[in-house]
Amino acid sequence: MKYPEHMIALINALRCLPGVGNKTAERYAFQMLEWEPHDLAVLAQTVGTLHEKTKFCSECGCLMDDEECEYCVSDKRDRSTICVVSNIREVFAIEQMGEYRGVYHVLGGLLSPMDGITPEVLRVESLLDRFQNTQVKEVVIALDSTLEGDATALYLNKELAELPVKVTRLAFGIPMGSSLDYIDGGTLAYALSGRTTMGG
Numbered sequence: 001m002k003y004p005e006h007m008i009a010l011i012n013a014l015r016c017l018p019g020v021g022n023k024t025a026e027r028y029a030f031q032m033l034e035w036e037p038h039d040l041a042v043l044a045q046t047v048g049t050l051h052e053k054t055k056f057c058s059e060c061g062c063l064m065d066d067e068e069c070e071y072c073v074s075d076k077r078d079r080s081t082i083c084v085v086s087n088i089r090e091v092f093a094i095e096q097m098g099e100y101r102g103v104y105h106v107l108g109g110l111l112s113p114m115d116g117i118t119p120e121v122l123r124v125e126s127l128l129d130r131f132q133n134t135q136v137k138e139v140v141i142a143l144d145s146t147l148e149g150d151a152t153a154l155y156l157n158k159e160l161a162e163l164p165v166k167v168t169r170l171a172f173g174i175p176m177g178s179s180l181d182y183i184d185g186g187t188l189a190y191a192l193s194g195r196t197t198m199g200g
């Protein structure tokens, strides 16, 4: 017996989520069938307007609630320190520790030429542009301790070498080969406070 077409469409859509296989997608779809129509409408509305309701800051690449970036315009943030991360989720991980007071720059990935992720694809140019209008004293490179993370950190360090800025990298406590997404807050805080200057 085959599922009705609309159920198949829902299952296929859910399967696109990370970690959701066929069986889980089926379970979710049948679960949703039992929801109240109102709750389904709220979910559909939220998903459908996701792009419209959430915007990216053109300067740092973080997500914005309204027209202003809470990091770039806040007078509580130190704009002379820029923390470079590969994706937006890492901003939330660092914010959760509540210790970092600088601003951010989201690269949008890590260098991986084999997968077509070259410096031009990442937001490297816009990082360098920020030095035009702001006096940046330190760039904290908070990238994964993986081959791609290391390659990206080295590339950025080279790009920034000509500028009068201190380039540091999270080093302590981050096990080799690990992604920042999976590191607990304590380890991340330790890594941030123990950051080391990158050699030029």
Ligand SMILES: [Zn+2]
Binding pocket: 057, 058, 059, 060, 061, 062, 069, 070, 071, 072, 073
């Ligand atoms: Zn911003």
